[in-house]
Amino acid sequence: MGIRAQQKEKTRRALVDAAFNQLSAERSFSSLSLREVAREANIAPTSFYRHFKDMNELGLTMVDEGGLTLRQMMRKGRQRAEAGGSLIRISVETFMEVLDSNPNVFRILLHERSGTSAPFRGAVAREIEHFISELVHYTETTTNRSHDLARAQAEALVTLVFNAGAAALDMKRADRKALAERLVIQLRMIAKGAEVIQEKQDNR
Amino acid sequence: MGIRAQQKEKTRRALVDAAFNQLSAERSFSSLSLREVAREANIAPTSFYRHFKDMNELGLTMVDEGGLTLRQMMRKGRQRAEAGGSLIRISVETFMEVLDSNPNVFRILLHERSGTSAPFRGAVAREIEHFISELVHYTETTTNRSHDLARAQAEALVTLVFNAGAAALDMKRADRKALAERLVIQLRMIAKGAEVIQEKQDNR
DNA sequence: TAGATTAGCTTACAGATGTACGCTCAAATA
DNA sequence: TATTTGAGCGTACATCTGTAAGCTAATCTA
Numbered sequence: 001m002g003i004r005a006q007q008k009e010k011t012r013r014a015l016v017d018a019a020f021n022q023l024s025a026e027r028s029f030s031s032l033s034l035r036e037v038a039r040e041a042n043i044a045p046t047s048f049y050r051h052f053k054d055m056n057e058l059g060l061t062m063v064d065e066g067g068l069t070l071r072q073m074m075r076k077g078r079q080r081a082e083a084g085g086s087l088i089r090i091s092v093e094t095f096m097e098v099l100d101s102n103p104n105v106f107r108i109l110l111h112e113r114s115g116t117s118a119p120f121r122g123a124v125a126r127e128i129e130h131f132i133s134e135l136v137h138y139t140e141t142t143t144n145r146s147h148d149l150a151r152a153q154a155e156a157l158v159t160l161v162f163n164a165g166a167a168a169l170d171m172k173r174a175d176r177k178a179l180a181e182r183l184v185i186q187l188r189m190i191a192k193g194a195e196v197i198q199e200k201q202d203n204r
Numbered sequence: 205m206g207i208r209a210q211q212k213e214k215t216r217r218a219l220v221d222a223a224f225n226q227l228s229a230e231r232s233f234s235s236l237s238l239r240e241v242a243r244e245a246n247i248a249p250t251s252f253y254r255h256f257k258d259m260n261e262l263g264l265t266m267v268d269e270g271g272l273t274l275r276q277m278m279r280k281g282r283q284r285a286e287a288g289g290s291l292i293r294i295s296v297e298t299f300m301e302v303l304d305s306n307p308n309v310f311r312i313l314l315h316e317r318s319g320t321s322a323p324f325r326g327a328v329a330r331e332i333e334h335f336i337s338e339l340v341h342y343t344e345t346t347t348n349r350s351h352d353l354a355r356a357q358a359e360a361l362v363t364l365v366f367n368a369g370a371a372a373l374d375m376k377r378a379d380r381k382a383l384a385e386r387l388v389i390q391l392r393m394i395a396k397g398a399e400v401i402q403e404k405q406d407n408r
Numbered sequence: 409t410a411g412a413t414t415a416g417c418t419t420a421c422a423g424a425t426g427t428a429c430g431c432t433c434a435a436a437t438a
Numbered sequence: 439t440a441t442t443t444g445a446g447c448g449t450a451c452a453t454c455t456g457t458a459a460g461c462t463a464a465t466c467t468a
Contacts, residue, residue, distance in 0.1 A: 004435050008445070028320045031234070033425060046427070047446045054426090114315055114370055116232045149389070156390040159367045160360060166318055185353070185401070186360040186394070193397030197389070208465050212415065237455065250457070251416045258456090413466070424455075429448105436443070 012051045014041040016065070019058055023104040025170045028111050029059050059112070060123055066109045067127035073098040074134060088187045092161070096180050099165050110166045132158050145198055153194040160186050216255045218245040220269070223262055227308040229374045232315050233263050263316070264327055270313045271331035277302040278338060292391045296365070300384050303369050314370045336362050349402055357398040364390050 001009070018040035022032055034055050038045045052058045077094035081087045099106050109127065112120040135154035139145050145153065164183045168176045205213070222244035226236055238259050242249045256262045281298035285291045303310050313331065316324040339358035343349050349357065368387045372380045 002436070004443095004445080007435095011445080026320050026322070028234075030232075031320060034427090035425065043445095044447050045425090046429095046448085049427080050445055111318055111320075114318060116230050116235060116315075118229070152386050152389045153393065155386070156364060156393060160363055163363045163367065182356050182359070185356045189357065189360060189394050189397030189401060190390070191397065192400045193393030193395065196396045196400060197393060206466070208414080211465095215415075238457090239455070247415090248417050249455095250418085250459095253457080254415055409468100411466105411468085413464105415462105415464090417460105417462080419460090420458085422456100425453080427452100428450085431447080431449105432445105434443105434445095436441100438439100438441080 008051075011041070011043060011047075014043070015048065015051055015058065016061060017041070019062060020104045020108075023107045025107075028115075029062065029108050030112075030115060030117070056117065056119065059108070059117075059120060062105075062108050063112060063120060063123040063127070066105045067123075067130070069098065069102055069105045070109070070127055071130060074131065088191065089184055092180055092184050092187070095161060095165065096168065096176065099168060103169055106165060106169060110162065110169070113162075128158060128162065143195070143198075144202075145194065146201070149194060149198055149201070153190060156190050157187055160190070212255075215245070215247060215251075218247070219252065219255055219262065220265060221245075223266060224308045224312075227311045229311075232319075233266065233312050234316075234319060234321070260321065260323065263312070263321075263324060266309075266312050267316065267324060267327040267331070270309045271327075271334070273302065273306055273309045274313070274331055275334060278335065292395065293388055296384055296388050296391070299365060299369065300372065300380065303372060307373055310369060310373060314366065314373070317366075332362060332366070347399070347402075348406075349398065350405070353398060353402055353405075357394060360394050361391055364394070 015037060019029065019032060019037050022036065022040060023029060032055070034048055035045045037055070037058070038048045052061070073094060076098070077091050080094060081090045109124050113124040113128070115121060132151075132154045135157060136147070136150045139150040139154060140147065143150075160183060164179055168179055171179065219241060223233065223236060223241050226240065226244060227233060236259070238252050239249045241259070241262070242252045256265070277298060280302070281295050284298060285294045313328050317328040317332070319325060336355075336358045339361060340351075340354045343354040343358060344351065347354075364387060368383055372383055375383065
C-alpha cells in the first residue's frame with residue numbers, strides 16, 4: 001500500500017475511533033455532529049468528506065464493525081462451549097465479557113436498533129439476524145424442535161440477551177453479576193419451556 | 205378554573221400534543237427542537253418557557269402520560285382476563301390494541317428507555333417497574349413460585365412484550381398478527397419453563 | 409375601579425451546524 | 439523529470455438553535 005493510501009486509511013480510522021470514543025451513556029451516535037467528530041480526529045470539518053459522504057455513512061461503517069465484533073464473539077463462545085460446561089452459562093459469560101471490553105461497539109448497536117434511521121435499524125437487524133439463525137440451526141440439529149418453534153425460541157433467547165446487555169452497559173460490576181445470574185435463569189426457562197411445548201405438540 | 209388558567213392549560217396541552225404529533229419512526233423526541241414544537245403548537249418560541257423549563261421537562265411530562273396510558277392498559281387487560289380465556293393471549297391482544305391506538309405514546313417510552321438522558325431512562329424504568337411488580341404479585345398469589353423466580357419470570361415476560369411492541373410499531377397489520385402469535389408462544393415458553401424450574405427446586 | 413399579574417409576542421444575539429469553493433503541496437504516475 | 443491527483447486546509451455563508459429583554463393587553467385581585 002502506497003504512502004498516500006496508508007495515511008488516508010489512518011485518518012479514516014481516526015474518524016471512526018473518534019466517533020466511537022465520543023459514545024457514552026449520555027451521547028448517542030445520532031447526537032454527534034460532523035464537526036465534533038472531525039475535531040476529535042484532529043482534521044478540518046471539510047476534510048471529513050474525503051472519507052465519508054456524510055455522518056450516516058460513518059455510522060453504518062461503525063455498525064458493520066460492531067457486527068464483526070458480534071460474530072467474533074459468537075465464535076469465541078462456541079469454542080469455549082465445545083470444551084464442555086453449561087452452554088447457556090458459558091454463552092452469557094462470553095457475552096458479558098465482550099460487552100465489557102467493547103462497550104461503545106454495543107452502544108451503537110443497542111441504541112440504533114431502535115433508532116430513527118431506517119438504514120441503521122436494518123443494518124443492526126441484519127447483524128442480530130445472524131445471531132438468531134445460527135441459534136436456530138444449532139437448536140434444530142441438537143434437539144427435535146420443529147423449525148417454527150426453534151425460531152421462536154431463538155428469538156426469545158436473543159431478545160433477552162440483548163436486552164440484558166443494554167441494561168448491563170451502565171451497571172457496576174456487582175449489579176452486572178446479579179443480572180447475568182438472572183439472565184441465565186431466564187434463558188433456562190425458555191429452553192425448558194420450549195422443550196415442554198415441543199413434547200406436547202408431538203403427543204397430539 | 206378561571207379563564208386565564210383555562211387558556212393556559214389549553215396552550216400547555218397544545219405543546220404536549222404538538223410534541224407527540226411530531227414523533228414518528230423517523231423522529232425521536234430528542235431530535236425535536238423547542239422551536240419546532242412551539243411552531244407546531246402555534247406559539248412563539250419564547251412562550252414555551254411559560255409552560256416548561258426546557259424540553260427535558262416537556263419530555264418527562266410526556267413519559268408520565270405514557271405511563272398513565274400503560275396503567276390504564278393493564279387495568280383493561282385485567283378486566284378482560286377476568287371474564288375468562290387465556291390470560292397470556294388476552295394480555296397480548298390488549299397490548300397490541302393499545303399500541304395501535306397510541307403509537308406515539310409508546311414511541312417515546314420505547315425509545316427513551318434506551319435513550320441518552322438518565323432522567324428519562326429512570327422515568328421509563330419506573331413505569332415498566334409498575335408492570336413487572338404487578339405481574340410478580342399476580343404470579344406469587346396464583347402459583348407457588350418463589351419470589352426470586354417470580355421476579356425473573358415477570359421480567360422476562362415484560363421484556364419480550366415490550367420488545368415485540370417496539371418491533372410491531374412500524375409493521376403492517378398482517379406482520380403484526382404473526383408477531384403477536386409468536387409472542388404468545390414465547391410467553392408460554394417462559395411460563396412453562398418457570399413452572400418446571402420451580403418444581404425442580406421443590407423436589408430438592 | 410385601580411393596580412398587579414402574567415401569557416404570549418417581537419426583536420435580538422451569540423453560537424453551532426452542514427457544506428460549497430478554491431488553495432496547497434506531497435505523492436503517484438507517465 | 440514533468441504532470442496529474444487528491445488529502446487536508448481555511449474561509450465563507452446560510453440556516454438553525456436556545457434564550458435574554460422588554461412590551462402589550464387581557465385577566466385577576468383587593
